[in-house]
Amino acid sequence: MTDATASGVPAGKHTSGSLLEQNPRTKRRNAAEARFKMYGMAAVGIGLVFLVLLLVAIVRNGVPAYTQTFLSLPIELKAEALDKNGNRDLDDIRKVSTFGYNPLLDEALLRVVADNGIESDYSGADLRKMISSSAAAQVRDYVLTHPADIGETVEFRVLASSRVDGYLKGRVVREDLERDKNLDAAHLDIIDVLRDEGVVSRTFNWAFIFGADASESRPEQAGIGVSMLGSLFMMIVVLLLSLPIGVAASIYLEEFAPKNRWTDLIEVNISNLAAVPSIVFGILGLAVFIQFMHLPQSAPLVGGLVLTLMTLPTIIISTRASLKSVPPSIRDAALGVGASKMQSVFHHVLPLAMPGILTGTIIGLAQALGETAPLLLIGMVGYIASNYPDGVASGFLDPNSAMPAQIYEWAKRADPAYYERAWGGIIILLLFLMTMNIIAVILRRRFERRW
Amino acid sequence: MPATWIFLIVLALAAIGYVLGRGRALASAGGDSRHLHSLPSYYGANAALLAMVPALLVLVIWLFAQPLVIQNRVEHLVPETSYETEGELSLVMSDVRRIAEGLDLAVERGALSADEASDIRVEFTDIRERLGSVGVALGSDVQAPMLAAAKAWREMNATGNLIRSIAVVLVALGGFGLGLMRAEKDFRARNSVEKVIKGLLILAASLAILTTLGIVLSLLFNTIEFFRLYPALDFFFGTTWAPSFGGGSELGILPLLWGTFYISLIALAVAVPIGLFAAVYLSEYASPAVRSFAKPMIEVLAGIPTIVYGLFALLTVGPLLFQAFGPGTLGWMGGGRAVMTAGLVMGIMLIPFVSSLSDDIINAVPQAMRDGSLGLGATKSETVKQVVLPAALPGIVGAILLAASRAIGETMIVVLGAGAAARLSLNPFEAMTTVTAKIVSQLTGDADFASPEALVAFALGMTLFVITLGLNIFALWIVRKYREQYE
Amino acid sequence: MYDSPSLETKVTDKAIKIAAQNVQVFYGDTHAIKDVNVQIQDKTVTAFIGPSGCGKSTFLRCLNRMNDTIDICRVEGDILLDGEDIYDKRVDPVQLRAKVGMVFQKPNPFPKSIYDNIAYGPRIHGLAKSKADLDEIVERSLRRGAIWDEVKDRLHAPGTGLSGGQQQRLCIARAVATEPEVLLMDEPCSALDPIATGQVEELIDELRDSYSVVIVTHSMQQAARVSQKTAFFHLGNLVEYGETSQIFTNPVDSRTESYITGRIG
The missing domain is CATH 1.10.3720.10 (MetI-like)
Incomplete structure (x- = not known):
């Protein structure tokens, strides 16, 4: 072991220079260092920029969906049009279809235009293009509930058509109208005047948040409320099934499972299921729940079942982590005073792991809430959710949509007015997700224990 | 009796079993719980679990199996002349189902009486219209053999449901009785309850395997079906x-x-x-x-x-x-x-x-x-x-x-x-x-x-x-x- | 071989390599090193001893600015290497660490081949002009690390496959390959068995011919075996510094005496 002296090379030949000056090589290396660090900063920056871009796009495009343009129209509910027999019999009044109300709307529109000193050679039917086709139904519903008002003049707030709404929001510009068969620039001139006179106004749109979906031609009427309920019922199913099953499975795997093939098989399955594409779960749901078990299509119950299977691996993984973080000394203490293994787990380990389990469950639910692809396959799109479910049973079993599926449906309708609503729906969806995540974070902060 | 009712009956039996089991065990120890092998609640839980778990298992298996069995039997009733391929058969069968379910719905809504529904004949009634009036839309007019199949379906379904109710309740009662019989001071109730709970835990954990199995089977069967109709080689190597x-x-x-x-x-x-x-x-x-x-x-x-x-x-x-x-x-x-x-x-x-x-x-x-x-x-x-x-x-x-x-x-x-x-x-x-x-x-x-x-x-x-x-x-x-x- | 005229009073006849003056180290609010003055000689093995937590490792890591990698660590006072303040703004720690090499407590070979482990330093510092040059450096370093004979047939096997003692000698060879002037060793034998410890100690003794070696150790016997100078640290203070023989036989400070007789520690 005397190699050391054999070398004979003086130590420090390369570093003989002063430490106080950087040699050229060090300068080069430091430049490379600075470059590398800059790449890293740039990467983080790009990530953040994307996040900001995404949020800006959502907010900028989505916020207009929360206001809607209305026209205030005094409409004379003429008795000769609505109740020819004059006996106010509801069955007779019901016989007048929405078409029968159009002349009343036309008249009211013509009067409003004339009253505000606008010269226009448009007919009533031409003017009707400015308001939503839902207006007639709105007036008819009013008449059916207030038959006594027939013959009076009643002030209605009717929805403006989506193009007028878009014009006031800046989404539709005059140039666009050249290709539009519904609305002309002259309509917009009328709208300009009516807006200045206060007949046309934009107000907060509660109907978007609580309302139901509408047909393709009436984006101004569509809301996300019903599909929100669909999502709610789905989440109830997911919570009720995945929490107990997930906890039971985790307890078994973490506390009782012997090391054998079956356990290994379960473990492998769970970690793989966590990474199976969500659309495959949709196929599973279609084949097993709908084709095989004949459960109702488009029902939140089925959606919930599919999402449960999809969320279970996530919940099991996080539950096991929080069970694992309870130190063995707690189990030993319980066993030491004569508790059975089962008692030590259910009385001591589980309560201590509960905050972690709940956090994991909430995060799993949030993931399920935003999931779309499997819902497409079990038919939770394309269905126009026009009514609230009648009760709890119908909430689970009747066809409905879900928030993300509704957003997808709107995005597919290829109408800028519906795009606006899709973005608006995303804002609500993200608010829900944010709330759930904040609750999870608070839970974790509040109850987190360091052993 | 619908499945929900059976479910509730079983739950009720389990609840009663809990109270009685607990009481019986305490009585056998002369009211002093220290003489019992386990805590009194374990005797109750034992009776409840015995009443509930096997009965619900039977119920679930029955719910899965009955449609399969009926489907299989009714398929033989459909004349072979009315279909050529497996695919068409499944279409015919789904029509049969719709008719059967439509008749059930009609009875429920009061559009038909129960007797009318079982005696209904193609020759005398426009079934498509009658069912349409209760909201069941049929794609085509109803043929006599299909109606016969639908009727058979209804009958078998009704019989099956009856037997199901009886079987499930019997199993529940058996478990209930066994649980009560065992509620006696020297019985190791805790060990018995824990064994059942452990079984349930294993069941929950095994769901992951079931899910994978479900995915594989549902993909596999339909894929095989597809390759029967379309050559696999064309699918894997086709460029259009x-x-x-x-x-x-x-x-x-x-x-x-x-x-x-x-x-x-x-x-x-x-x-x-x-x-x-x-x-x-x-x-x-x-x-x-x-x-x-x-x-x-x-x-x-x-x-x-x-x-x-x-x-x-x-x-x-x-x-x-x-x-x-x-x-x-x-x-x-x-x-x-x-x-x-x-x-x-x-x-x-x-x-x-x-x-x-x-x-x-x-x-x-x-x-x-x-x-x-x-x-x-x-x-x-x-x-x-x-x-x-x-x-x-x-x-x-x-x-x-x-x-x-x-x-x-x-x-x-x-x-x-x-x-x-x-x-x-x-x-x-x-x-x-x-x-x-x-x-x-x-x-x-x-x-x-x-x-x-x-x-x-x-x-x-x-x-x-x-x-x-x-x-x-x-x-x-x-x-x-x-x-x-x-x- | 090297003269440092700028330094003050010489402690002995050998040249002063590192001079620390009034060094204070803070970890956040903790005052870890308090006012340490020490002069470390060239071509000498200097041992830092003291009870755990006394600051000897912290002080060692100041000598090549490894503490820079810890955010909350702050160093005050001067540490002069050949008369140049290593904490001067103009000093690049990278260049400094090439001059002041370090060997760590646990052997930490990179997950690369033995050859690449040794060649890593020369490559990043650009010490080799050609492949042959590099081969030569690797061989020389492995010889100096007293491990050449054991690995010369498997230079391209992974360094992590060696035994603990071999790994540590590989790490010493790796440090030597950058041709430093000072070698810092932070309890280099604490993870080794007695036989491997003996081999490494023997190696340290040989390295004294070319380098100034500073070794932190928790074993007083080891300090006595390998070092010529010993510094005793206690609670962040440098209590006593002197010839190893003097410290172990005739300590001046009562705390040193208590420590080496086993009453504190």
């Missing part, structure tokens, strides 16, 4: 994708696989460098303040649902790219939906996935490695490039493979952003489509499930499942090997 529901479809998977692969490639080309550099910066350079801000912010990207990314691709990124590369400038792009659009947005979605996985893996490299390198006078970047990353390489490869499997299975972004045309092209600015997008489009139409155009979706799903499963298993194996190395 042109489904037409009228028949004569060409269903080659290659253009779809190419689209999937191309989009995933672009997504990874975006996500891997950005994600990796971000992970390196955050774990090696960033101050704690920057790290505690930027890391969760980037992870927010992972919590955003894919539908949002889909919309972002369709309405923001697509039009932007179209402006930059469209006919107005370079003319490379024919529309906003393109491989590039979907790939780019998917890349953004995968950034946090790559970065947080890599972050974990980089942090698993022991600090001693870094110290060793820095102690020799290496700069931080030299340490990262020549020591940390090579040490973390297997783990990072695993992370990238997991990201690739994500990209391949992603649906919403490609449905909204990539277009619908199946194409074998190298131009990333052209619209192409993917396996997942076609699964959606083939299964969401009004197609009947027996046609090759719908069944192909299952074969596509099978392909997707096999590819992603292979990637996942391989990636998880690599990552596990890597972790073991430093444990």
